[in-house]
Amino acid sequence: xxxxxxxxxxxxxxxxxxxxxxxxxxxxxxxxxxxxxxxxxxxxxxxxxxxxxxxxxxxxxxxxxxxxxxxxxxxxxxxxxxxxxxxxxxxxxxxxxxxxxxxxxxxxxxxxxxxxxxxxxxxxxxxxxxxxxxxxxxxxxxxxxxxxxxxxxxxxxxxxxxxxxxxxxxxxxxxxxxxxxxxxxxxxxxxxxxxxxxxxxxxxxxxxxxxxxxxxxxxxxxxxxxxxxxxxxxxxxxxxxxxxxxxxxxxxxxxxxxxxxxxxxxxxxxxxxxxxxxxxxxxxxxxxxxxxxxxxxxxxxxxxxxxxxxxxxxxxxxxxxxxxxxxxxxxxxxxxxxxxxxxxxxxxxxxxxxxxxxxxxxxxxxxxxxxxxxxxxxxxxxxxxxxxxxxxxxxxxxxxxxxxxxxxxxxxxxxxxxxxxxxxxxxxxxxxxxxxxxxxxxxxxxxxxxxxxxxxxx
Numbered sequence: 001x002x003x004x005x006x007x008x009x010x011x012x013x014x015x016x017x018x019x020x021x022x023x024x025x026x027x028x029x030x031x032x033x034x035x036x037x038x039x040x041x042x043x044x045x046x047x048x049x050x051x052x053x054x055x056x057x058x059x060x061x062x063x064x065x066x067x068x069x070x071x072x073x074x075x076x077x078x079x080x081x082x083x084x085x086x087x088x089x090x091x092x093x094x095x096x097x098x099x100x101x102x103x104x105x106x107x108x109x110x111x112x113x114x115x116x117x118x119x120x121x122x123x124x125x126x127x128x129x130x131x132x133x134x135x136x137x138x139x140x141x142x143x144x145x146x147x148x149x150x151x152x153x154x155x156x157x158x159x160x161x162x163x164x165x166x167x168x169x170x171x172x173x174x175x176x177x178x179x180x181x182x183x184x185x186x187x188x189x190x191x192x193x194x195x196x197x198x199x200x201x202x203x204x205x206x207x208x209x210x211x212x213x214x215x216x217x218x219x220x221x222x223x224x225x226x227x228x229x230x231x232x233x234x235x236x237x238x239x240x241x242x243x244x245x246x247x248x249x250x251x252x253x254x255x256x257x258x259x260x261x262x263x264x265x266x267x268x269x270x271x272x273x274x275x276x277x278x279x280x281x282x283x284x285x286x287x288x289x290x291x292x293x294x295x296x297x298x299x300x301x302x303x304x305x306x307x308x309x310x311x312x313x314x315x316x317x318x319x320x321x322x323x324x325x326x327x328x329x330x331x332x333x334x335x336x337x338x339x340x341x342x343x344x345x346x347x348x349x350x351x352x353x354x355x356x357x358x359x360x361x362x363x364x365x366x367x368x369x370x371x372x373x374x375x376x377x378x379x380x381x382x383x384x385x386x387x388x389x390x391x392x393x394x395x396x397x398x399x400x401x402x403x404x405x406x407x408x409x410x411x412x413x414x415x416x417x418x419x420x421x422x423x424x425x426x427x428x429x430x431x432x433x434x435x436x437x438x439x440x441x442x443x444x445x446x447x448x449x450x451x452x453x454x455x456x457x458x
């Protein structure tokens with residue numbers, strides 16, 4: 001089947017032009033003005049619209065086991081919501097069980113995703129128990145197309161590894177050209193502060209924030225960068241939130257080290273004052289927590305300075321009933337919030353339309369950089385001949401509001417309820433197939449495909 005997108009404003013990370021796009025099957029086969037219409041082709045008039053590459057969100061948690069429950073979006077609902085928000089590919093985190101193998105974890109997560117996803121997906125491997133057996137599996141996982149390995153410097157007894165394990169993992173991953181990513185917060189310090197607040201009866205959501213001050217993230221980010229510099233591994237910090245942590249990345253550049261950085265949409269737009277609402281503050285309990293206005297300014301600057309390469313979501317939703325598990329104790333609130341559906345529209349409205357970033361930077365941080373860093377470029381993350389036809393048609397002037405009543409995420413509240421946006425996604429193509437059009441889902445469960453990834457090319 002052929003699809004011809006006519007006279008759209010096609011924006012990539014390094015170009016901006018009015019042209020047509022011809023799609024045959026799953027790939028882009030033509031770019032230019034006045035392309036001839038193949039017989040039987042579906043024609044989409046894109047006059048006055050933007051066309052950008054399908055979004056890539058490299059930080060989601062679908063059906064994730066956490067704190068005695070599971071995140072409420074599974075591969076069907078989560079990837080459907082992502083498609084409605086212009087994100088055609090997500091990368092989820094496999095969590096190795098301590099004492100278990102990477103292979104068994106891979107098989108468990110593959111079983112959840114296969115035949116259920118509507119959008120394309122891949123995996124990071126979270127290594128929670130680096131030992132001689134795990135070490136032998138690193139090369140095997142890279143051969144499977146899992147080229148990024150997540151580490152946690154927090155959540156002791158569940159996910160956290162120590163610095164000795166971190167060094168060992170980095171040395172092994174470096175041998176094969178992979179990437180080590182990190183949740184960079186000082187878990188020991190956080191655990192101590194949590195215990196102190198609980199002992200003093202300070203149990204409201206505000207104390208989740210006060211248990212993770214900026215120094216806990218800055219210290220861990222600097223330590224991670226130092227260890228990565230020593231081992232020479234490709235390094236990436238997930239969900240960086242604050243000035244102190246980004247300054248550690250700046251410090252690393254002074255020794256000619258590159259530390260790749262992801263922030264998330266919530267850290268650009270929301271701040272810690274929300275925790276003062278004791279009745280609803282649990283909606284924004286996540287780790288790291290929301291920060292201050294000065295940190296938002298730092299992150300926007302970091303995007304334009306090239307220090308922050310990716311805007312993800314850390315999408316990990318829970319129903320309100322699940323959040324209420326911690327109504328009497330902030331330490332029992334499941335961490336995470338719903339965001340995958342709104343990342344691109346929020347960033348366009350608050351970033352491009354308000355002059356904080358250019359349209360090209362928007363494409364760079366929502367798609368292209370993630371494709372390069374996580375080994376999917378140029379198949380994904382760009383609009384070029386031979387690339388997957390993952391395309392988002394965007395009305396830059398259309399106004400709308402965010403609401404839990406209309407979103408597609410399996411979550412009964414919105415972290416952005418009532419936000420008024422300018423710029424709305426009209427149509428989404430995934431591998432040449434119209435996946436979403438005018439708010440309707442057009443692909444069935446199982447259309448999503450596992451994307452086997454290569455080494456970073458960034």
